[in-house]
Amino acid sequence: MLPLPVSLSSLTARGGRLGHRYSRSTHDVLRTRARVTNLSVLLLALSLPAPSSQPLVLLCLVVFLRPRPRVQAPQRRSRGHMGTRRAVRTPWAMWETVARDRKLEGLDHLVLVPGHAVWTGNSVEEGLDEDHWILEPYQRGGGRVQAFVRHILAASDIARADTHALLVFSGGQTRLAATSTEAESYLRLAHLSSLLPSASSPAASPHTPVLRATTEEHALDSFQNLLFSLARFREYTGRWPARVTVVGYEMKRRRFAELHRAALRWPADRFEYVGIDPDGEDAATAAQGELQNGYKPYREDLYGCHGVLLAKRRSRNPFSRFHSYYSSTPEIGPLLNWCPGRPDGGQTEIYPGPLPWDEPK
Structure with a gap:
């Protein structure tokens, strides 16, 4: 048999440990390219005049048609998630670059700020200037920007006062004119204002703080603000929160506390809204607008995956972004994909499957 090219004489598997060599079947070798292919040798033998070529033909057929053994690539052990009823396997590559500080293990309080716009300023003084916010027409005037800043201030105060809290700003790249997400712009304003909570790390220098604040940069509406922030808390800390505090518009209290919380089956006694x-x-006009454009649509379409609410999500995703939570938090994968009923009705059925925050029975 003709020799194989040096570059194909052995293979190194990078999917497992370096240096592992795959075994190669004769079937593979015969189909491997060389200066003259092994398959061409077989064809040449078949073209020789009988009967002198018969032994060679038979030998080639036996070798060529020999059953091919199965060879499996080395498997990398998947890392299971802690804190669930059973280990959930996820792709090992998801966690190769994640090295959480041990100080984060003690966090159990999610303090959530839903985003409403994108701030484009570069200094604290520009935080209250509407010209440095990308706003919808209805958001101009009326003190909306001042309310955004007050949400950031109040949430930061709560998180700094509770050493077990993680502050999460939530909101995607919802504006076509924006080069960043709502969440990132809120975090940047909080950082420039020296508002972000931190904790010293036992694994690092006392002068190197561990930030107890992060962003959730995929949510496109209020329901996703809450659901995705729970998942982001899990990504950042390695555990699920024990309690949740949302800081947002007072007029949206019922939407969050009655509808979104119930849709996620989050316990009422572990939920607070500021x-x-x-x-x-x-106030009366704002409350009426919330009732017509927020509360009622979600009451009829609890998970926001039909009709007008789905259309809003699509309009707020001009850059076609996708979240990572199917992979990073597979425990809630079915919930993330839950969309009850059809557009003709039956859109309020509560997700029935197990959830990581279920009360122990």
């Missing part, structure tokens, strides 16, 4: 409305906006 409401702050704009000072300069007509």
Whole structure:
């Protein structure tokens, strides 16, 4: 048999430990390219005049048609998630670059700030300037920007006061004119204002703080603000929160506390809502707008995956972004994909499967 090219004489598997060599079947070798292929030798033998070529033909057929043994690539052990009823396997590559500080293991309180716009400023003084925010027309005037800043201030105060809290700013790249996400812009404003909570790390120098604040940069509406922030808490800390505090508009309290919380089956006694409305906006008009455009649509489409609410999500995703939570938090994969009923009705069925935050029975 003709020799194989040097480059194909052995293979190194990078999917497992370096240096592992795959065994190669004769079937593979015969199909491997060489200066003259092994398959061409067989064809040449078949073309020789009988009967002198018969022994060679038979030998080639035996070798060529020999059953091919199965060879499996080395498997890398998947890393299971802690804190679930059973280990859930996820691709090992998801966690290759993740090295959580041990100080994060003690965090159990999610403090969530839902985003409403994108701040484009570069200094604290520009935080209250509408010209440095990418706003919808209805968000201009009426003290909306001042309310955004007050949400950041209040949430930061809560997180700094509780050493077990993680502050999460949530909101995707919802504006076509934006080069960043809502969440990133809120975090940047909080950072420039020296508001972010931190904790010293036992594994690092006392002068190297561990940030107890992060972003969730995929949510496109209020329901996803809550659901995705739970998943982001799990990504960042390695565990699920024990309690949740949401800081947002007072007019959206019922939407979050009654509808979104119930849709996720989050326990009411571990949920708190801090409401702050704009000072300069007509409260009655704002409440009526929330009722018509937020509360009622979600009451009829609890998971926001049909009709007008789905259309809003699509309009707020101009850059076609996708979240990572199917891979990083597979425990809630079925919940992330839950969309009850069809557009003709039956859109309020509560997700029935197990959840990591279920109360022990």
